[in-house]
Amino acid sequence: MSLDPATVRRIARLARIHVGDTEAEQLAGELNGILGWIEQLNEVDVEGIDPLTGAAQMAMRLRPDTVTDGGIPELVLGNAPDRAGTFYAVPKVVE
Amino acid sequence: MSGVIEGRDGPWEMVIGLEVHAQVISRSKLFSGSATEFGAEPNTQVSLVDAAFPGMLPVINGECVAQAVRTGLGLDAHINMVSRFDRKNYFYADLPAGYQISQYAHPVVGGGSIEIELADGSTKRIGVTRLHLEQDAGKSLHDQHPSKSFIDLNRSGIALMEIVSEPDLRTAEEAGAYLRKLRTILRYLGTCDGNMEEGSMRADVNVSVRRHGEPFRTRCEVKNVNSVRFVMQAIEAEAARQVEVWESGGTVEQETRLFDPARGVTRSMRSKEDAHDYRYFPDPDLLPLVLDEGWVAGLRAGLPELPDAKRARFVAEHGLSAYDAAVLVADQETAAFFETVAAGRDAKLAANWIMGDFFAALNRTGCSIGDSPVSAGALGQLLDLLADRTINGRIAKEVFEAMVDTGESPAGIVESRGLRQVTDTGAIDGAVDRVLAAHPDKLAEYRGGKDKLFGFFVGQVMKAMAGKGNPALVNEALRQRLSA
Numbered sequence: 149m150s151l152d153p154a155t156v157r158r159i160a161r162l163a164r165i166h167v168g169d170t171e172a173e174q175l176a177g178e179l180n181g182i183l184g185w186i187e188q189l190n191e192v193d194v195e196g197i198d199p200l201t202g203a204a205q206m207a208m209r210l211r212p213d214t215v216t217d218g219g220i221p222e223l224v225l226g227n228a229p230d231r232a233g234t235f236y237a238v239p240k241v242v243e
Numbered sequence: 244m245s246g247v248i249e250g251r252d253g254p255w256e257m258v259i260g261l262e263v264h265a266q267v268i269s270r271s272k273l274f275s276g277s278a279t280e281f282g283a284e285p286n287t288q289v290s291l292v293d294a295a296f297p298g299m300l301p302v303i304n305g306e307c308v309a310q311a312v313r314t315g316l317g318l319d320a321h322i323n324m325v326s327r328f329d330r331k332n333y334f335y336a337d338l339p340a341g342y343q344i345s346q347y348a349h350p351v352v353g354g355g356s357i358e359i360e361l362a363d364g365s366t367k368r369i370g371v372t373r374l375h376l377e378q379d380a381g382k383s384l385h386d387q388h389p390s391k392s393f394i395d396l397n398r399s400g401i402a403l404m405e406i407v408s409e410p411d412l413r414t415a416e417e418a419g420a421y422l423r424k425l426r427t428i429l430r431y432l433g434t435c436d437g438n439m440e441e442g443s444m445r446a447d448v449n450v451s452v453r454r455h456g457e458p459f460r461t462r463c464e465v466k467n468v469n470s471v472r473f474v475m476q477a478i479e480a481e482a483a484r485q486v487e488v489w490e491s492g493g494t495v496e497q498e499t500r501l502f503d504p505a506r507g508v509t510r511s512m513r514s515k516e517d518a519h520d521y522r523y524f525p526d527p528d529l530l531p532l533v534l535d536e537g538w539v540a541g542l543r544a545g546l547p548e549l550p551d552a553k554r555a556r557f558v559a560e561h562g563l564s565a566y567d568a569a570v571l572v573a574d575q576e577t578a579a580f581f582e583t584v585a586a587g588r589d590a591k592l593a594a595n596w597i598m599g600d601f602f603a604a605l606n607r608t609g610c611s612i613g614d615s616p617v618s619a620g621a622l623g624q625l626l627d628l629l630a631d632r633t634i635n636g637r638i639a640k641e642v643f644e645a646m647v648d649t650g651e652s653p654a655g656i657v658e659s660r661g662l663r664q665v666t667d668t669g670a671i672d673g674a675v676d677r678v679l680a681a682h683p684d685k686l687a688e689y690r691g692g693k694d695k696l697f698g699f700f701v702g703q704v705m706k707a708m709a710g711k712g713n714p715a716l717v718n719e720a721l722r723q724r725l726s727a
Contacts, residue, residue: 162522164334206530207531208303208529208532209302210304211276211303211304213304213305214276215270215271215276216271216276217275217276217277218276218278218287218288220289221284221287223291224286224289224291224294224396230391232387232388232393233285234285234287235286235384235387235393235395236286236393236394236396237388237394238391238393240385240388240389240391241335241383241392242392
């Protein structure tokens, strides 16, 4: 697997990270290095083995359906750069 | 509605699939302990998990899982005993984490089906591909300020079930029937209130068109349509647009569109072009969801009787027509109301009264069945008065209207207004004599062979008795006197 600078720019745009053209070239090289190193894992035969998505071999615990949180608008809005009453206010985003 | 669009160079067929987002009924959110109640002050039902503060960890609500499993069981679907949660990544102001926790590769519920009933009485089974659990986003208000959008995260993190149909629907009518049937099933199960106006049920509509017998062509997705009527209109509008594109030599591009109900057209949502690359990956904060066989069996045992089973039972047990049974089971409260009225009584008569005078009275008074001025018990008492011939059918309608207006019991109305049916043959004979004496001309005509006047005499006698004569006895008395 190999990334070209255009793919790097696309991924950066999807992640809302600004990446300039020279940076994209450089990042493509670094990312290809990382991917190449990880690709060594392809040498392992995993035929018939279930994918592992976590290190803990256990199932999720279920929480009871009770209201235990909320009612803290001042804390929730504590870091908001702008607000209107208890709404967050953001630059207009409309379809 | 045939589902066939007559194009310039021959007919086109519509292919429709629906993705329904149904808000799960639960007290608290899918991954946090804040409340789900509708209509609270902005951002008062938000925990630091819902607002995606750093370091906050999601813990799943067992009841939301149970609701999804109940829904799966109600859709005759396969329950996946192991499922997983993934992150669906996109940026929007009302999605503070920058991702939605959803189930992509391993949903909690697999394939099932829904049987829909169409206007011509036929039925069709529509495949359900999958059902998965996911978080709702917050709510953006764009019309409160000239340059700002206001964000309320109260809805952020509430559990949704996304229910995806197979592309088995062929007409807007079928899509409407599917939505209504799904809503009925969800309401019976108590897993979603199905309230499209409040947004607790929303539909994304996938539409493509093709020539008969062709494989599928490219589809477009019309997002966030919020009523059954608009879904049907959006399908018609989008299919017509696609036929126009193909026939004028163009190509339908796969894209997300919005339906504009005011203009009756769909339009492209260009800004969403990139958004389809959601870069799903397993959520590292969440372990696999593993269900216990016994737990699922317990949920299955606790399911209510569902609409299809209830409809079949109403036909078999109460002798109703399939149509009447379908109307009565469409709403659980109506079905329960019917069963109370019909218990120990003439079920067809009960069905006719409910679907006729009773529904008309609800419409007129703007009441729902829950706050109806006439209870099931009272309507049953009215039918009893009819059955034991205390009143006749015409008077029953009058008594019913009085029950709607006053909320009084039928027996009380009959007594206080003196509406008891007259079965005293002496009184009936007297009325017959008076009527015949008052219309010697009509009597002569009748005797001269104008049989149709019999109805006129019946009417006059009933009028003379203020409508309270027993119709059979009145007929009998008249027949005897006229043939004498």
